[in-house]
Amino acid sequence: MGSIIVVKAFKLKDIENTFIIIDATGNQKVTDKLLKYKNKHAILLNVVDVPEVCDFYFMALTKNEPLQIAVSSSGASPTVAKYVRDKCQELIPENMETFLEELQSKRNNGIIEVEETLEVTRTISSKAYLVGCGLGDPELLTIRAYNIIKNVDVVLHDHLISDEIMSIVPKNVKKIFVGKEKGFHTQSQEEINRLIYKQIKKGHSVARLKSGDPFIFGRGAEELLYLTQKSIKTEVVPGISSSVSGPLMANIPITTRDYSNAFTVVTAHLKGNAINLEWVPMLKSGNHTVIVLMGLTKAKEIMEEAKALNINMSLPCAIISNASRKNQSVKIGTLANLHTLALSAKRPAIIVLGNVVNFLHELEKN
Ligand SMILES: C[S@@+](CC[C@H](N)C(=O)[O-])C[C@H]1O[C@@H](n2cnc3c(N)ncnc32)[C@H](O)[C@@H]1O
Incomplete structure (x- = not known):
């Protein structure tokens, strides 16, 4: 049915046989007329922005059929009502509709399981985040990572997450240390997975803080797989990796046209404390950077493997400890004294091997 808009001055005759009236004229004379009229007639009146004379208010409404949310500020501020409605809306998981349909059909058959329903509601309403926290300087977090850290209920962190990052986690957020520092019990990956799951089951939003990028030697993939298998909604947030940006913090470019046209990132440490030296032959190539x-x-x-492979032991190297943090330190040398440098270097650290390290000497000349 179409509507007709008539532009004219208001007359009481216009509202004969009307029960609900919204006065959005902003004209005090009109409002006074209506209020007088209301005394003698059974009508419901809403005067926009004058809550004290209203008989009813509009709700900020959202419909996620069959779930509905209505928020009212009793006319005080539709803006606040809308804000609260939108916040509530964010809490509703994507699959709520399907879940409610299932519950409806169970209910039709007389099945009502309160405890189970609550548990599933908590689980589907929660979310896990695998958050790349970069190198340690909070200013190098992504905006996404920062917002998540500020808004979750629980964070799980380990020794690689810097004190500076931990200091931005709000006080009311539960912090669970999952280890690897001397004096603390180290949690196995399975224990960490189970801990995240346990918090999710309680209806919490959980951020597992990962150093650097979660998918670069960070076991983020294992955690994502576990949570996905448990049907937990999970978001992985990228972070600045120590592998590519750690050297930058020490002014070492991992590629330059003069020194290096490729780079490789390796780990020297494999599952079960095994050592990885398969990559050492790459050090033969002069125009290649290896980040360990x-x-x-x-x-x-x-060093021993490089010697055995007849690699040039004067290949420049750098050890960058605590990249980006207040206690960052850099040691420069060659493959020949790598072990000595490593003995006095602080952890966490990356090793850069390649001619690009000489770029530092060029900078120093200027
Ligand atoms: C388990 S791996 C995690 C790597 C991480 N996912 C990344 O992308 O940087 C831990 C190693 O990363 C390196 N690392 C992490 N943060 C570092 C930092 N701020 N400075 C130097 N090395 C760092 C060290 O080699 C450390 O042993």
Whole structure:
């Protein structure tokens, strides 16, 4: 049915036989007329922005059929009502509709399981985040990572997450340390997975904080797989990796046209504390940079393998510890003294091997 808009001055005759009236004229004379009229007639009146004379208010409404949310500020502020409605809307999981349909059909058959329904509601309303926290300087977090850290209920963190990052986690957020520092019990990956799951089951939003990028030697993939298998909604948030940006923090470019046209990121440490030296032959190539993660305690073996392969031991190297953090330190040397450098280097650290390290000398000249 179409509507007709008539532009004219208001007359009481216009509202004969009308029961609900919305006065949006902003004209005090019109409002006074209506209020007088109301005394003698059974009508419901809403005067926009004058809540004290209203007989009813509009709700900020959202419909996620069959679920509906209505929020009212009793006329005080539709803006606040809308804001609260939108916040509530964010809490509704995407699959709520399907879940409610299932519950409806169970109910039709007389099946009502309160505890189970609550548990599933909590689980589907929660979300897990695998958050890349970059190098340690909070200013190098992505905006997404920052917002998640500020808004979740629980964070799980380990020794690689810097104190600076932890200091931005709000006080009311539950912090669970999952280990690897001397004096703390180290949680196995399975234990960490189960801990995340346990918090999700309680209806919490959970951020597992990961150093650097979650998918670069960070076991983020294992956590994502576990949570997905448990049907937990999970978002992975990228982070600045120590592998590519750690050298930058020490002014070492991992590629330059003069020194290096490729780079490789390796870990020296494999599952079960095994050592990885398969990559060492790459050091033969003069125009290639190799960045080694988790290599500090394996420096002696790296050197020995390089010697055995007749690699040029004067290849420049750098060890960058605590990249981006207040206590960042850089040690420069060659493959020949890598072990000595590593002995006094602080953790966490990356090792950069390649002629690009000489770029630092060029910078120093200027
Ligand atoms: C388990 S791996 C995680 C790597 C991480 N996902 C990334 O993308 O940087 C841990 C290793 O990353 C390196 N690392 C992480 N943060 C570092 C930092 N701020 N400075 C130097 N090395 C860092 C160290 O080699 C450390 O042993």
